[in-house]
Amino acid sequence: MSFTVELLPAFADNYIFLVSDSDLGLAMVVDPGDGDVVIRALKQRDLHLSLILNTHHHSDHVGGNDKLQREYGAPIIGPAKEKNRITGLSRAVNHGDVVTFSTLRGEVIATQGHTAGHISFYFPQIKALFCGDTLFSLGCGKLFEGTAVEMWDSLKLLRALPDDSQVYCAHEYSENNGKFASAIDKNNEALKARVAEITALRKAGKPTIPALLGNEKLCNPFLRADQSDLRRALAKAGVAPEDADAAAVFGTMRQAKDKFGMQKI
Ligand code: ZN
Ligand code: FE
Numbered sequence: 001m002s003f004t005v006e007l008l009p010a011f012a013d014n015y016i017f018l019v020s021d022s023d024l025g026l027a028m029v030v031d032p033g034d035g036d037v038v039i040r041a042l043k044q045r046d047l048h049l050s051l052i053l054n055t056h057h058h059s060d061h062v063g064g065n066d067k068l069q070r071e072y073g074a075p076i077i078g079p080a081k082e083k084n085r086i087t088g089l090s091r092a093v094n095h096g097d098v099v100t101f102s103t104l105r106g107e108v109i110a111t112q113g114h115t116a117g118h119i120s121f122y123f124p125q126i127k128a129l130f131c132g133d134t135l136f137s138l139g140c141g142k143l144f145e146g147t148a149v150e151m152w153d154s155l156k157l158l159r160a161l162p163d164d165s166q167v168y169c170a171h172e173y174s175e176n177n178g179k180f181a182s183a184i185d186k187n188n189e190a191l192k193a194r195v196a197e198i199t200a201l202r203k204a205g206k207p208t209i210p211a212l213l214g215n216e217k218l219c220n221p222f223l224r225a226d227q228s229d230l231r232r233a234l235a236k237a238g239v240a241p242e243d244a245d246a247a248a249v250f251g252t253m254r255q256a257k258d259k260f261g262m263q264k265i
Contacts, residue, residue: 055119
């Protein structure tokens with residue numbers, strides 16, 4: 001069985017993810033903010049859409065649901081805690097639930113913080129993590145509906161996944177995220193290498209996604225709020241005291257990032 005994961009750019013900086021099973025001619029889509037983008041891609045590839053996954057209720061992630069469901073009759077699976085905010089949901093899922101596409105099994109991980117019910121999907125067979133607006137390369141989602149404690153707990157759940165997981169996050173924010181990360185974590189060699197890679201990819205007009213989770217663990221400051229070298233650097237810069245607990249350090253970093261002001265979501 002051969003599966004591919006493709007990025008479909010949408011709006012200014014979103015990615016919609018198209019997972020296809022070429023043997024069966026079937027596809028699954030994650031966070032289809034724009035239905036037309038997905039329909040065009042399916043037609044080009046001669047695929048039938050059999051499943052829609054949503055990570056959270058924001059329109060740039062669910063805006064194409066209705067059109068795709070009408071066109072293909074595909075069921076929509078999304079977060080139980082947001083079932084009243086996503087119209088047409090066929091199945092509402094919680095942490096620990098399993099979704100299936102063809103022979104693939106996806107595990108639902110509760111990752112609230114960006115929104116109150118945000119979920120992520122991890123497909124171990126293809127090493128793919130679809131984390132919506134929770135984890136970005138070198139960054140994380142804004143806290144619109146959740147607390148720093150919730151988001152930190154969510155990020156720790158994602159951090160516990162295997163290093164070889166591919167992070168399919170829903171926005172191309174890596175370049176700006178890298179500027180903030182570099183400003184607060186100046187001596188991190190892994191971060192410098194990732195920033196150089198991101199700069200080269202963007203210069204070539206290529207996506208920086210997926211990111212390798214094992215590398216994000218080394219260079220994404222929002223996954224490193226409990227690590228002593230970063231905490232020392234933050235204390236030195238006057239951002240957060242070294243003895244603050246990890247969720248508080250995370251929250252302070254997130255607030256500093258909001259002020260840094262380069263990321264919309
Ligand atoms: Zn969002
Ligand atoms: Fe978004």
